[in-house]
Amino acid sequence: MNIALLGYGRMGKEIEKIALKRGHSIVHKISSDISSFDFTSVDVAIDFSIPSAAYQNITHCIKHQIPVISGTTGWLEQYDDVVNMCETKNGAFIYASNFSLGVNIFFEMNAYLAKMMSQLEDYKVNIEEIHHTKKLDAPSGTAITLAEGIIQHTKYNDWKLDGSTNDVTLPIVAKRIPEVPGTHEITYTSSIDSISIKHEAHNREGFALGAVVAAEWIQDKKGVYTMKDVLNI
């Protein structure tokens, strides 16, 4: 598979290592405006760039019939536009706030726990995420996906970053500590006890492997998919 890397930072470099090990070729390593590059030989594009570039990168690929995987976070107010364009142009697209197998299992655990906790009025929930200090967005895309999973099954109807909340607004705390690849913890607290579930990435390998697996999976497909489709969970 000939891969174009849209973004060649920490994740782009990790994806390159895994893609080469799995027998793929990297034909572009793009860190600036995508429009001047020739995509003739590209089979799939993998976007791990910056929030302000993701929309242009993804839509450029869709318009040129290149299947595209995006893990960039912090641009999701334009997600519905991308979905519409993908349908209109018959493109192929996957976005995931987190491509690691472990976090995608954690998303399922989060939904299951939220359903059970929705019966128990005495517990309040909060989400904490910790990332490295170079991260541009907060809260993390993963924390937002976790919050959406809780909102779907409980009385909560919104989330709020680092501030006081009310009974139906779920608080998210974002901490920035050098070199932390990504930690997410959900805690339900009552006066009697606390229940927590936590995912801690030890490095970026899981994110990168998931993105390459998604790129392999989407090759012969059209449409908008998620990691649930890729992993069949």
Ligand SMILES: NC(=O)C1=CN([C@@H]2O[C@H](COP(=O)(O)OP(=O)(O)OC[C@H]3O[C@@H](n4cnc5c(N)ncnc54)[C@H](OP(=O)(O)O)[C@@H]3O)[C@@H](O)[C@H]2O)C=CC1
């Ligand atoms: N979904 C997931 O599983 C994961 C998602 N992420 C997300 O992926 C994104 C990238 O993370 P990370 O690699 O750590 O960040 P980095 O800052 O290390 O890399 C981003 C790269 O994008 C480049 N860039 C700038 N403008 C453009 C452009 N127009 N087109 C393409 N690339 C451009 C930057 O170049 P320059 O430095 O020259 O500006 C930089 O090399 C973030 O949004 C992060 O949240 C991260 C890990 C896992």
Ligand SMILES: O=C(O)C1=N[C@H](C(=O)O)C[C@H](O)C1
């Ligand atoms: O920026 C990062 O590093 C990460 N970003 C993603 C997010 O915002 O959830 C995924 C992972 O936690 C690492």
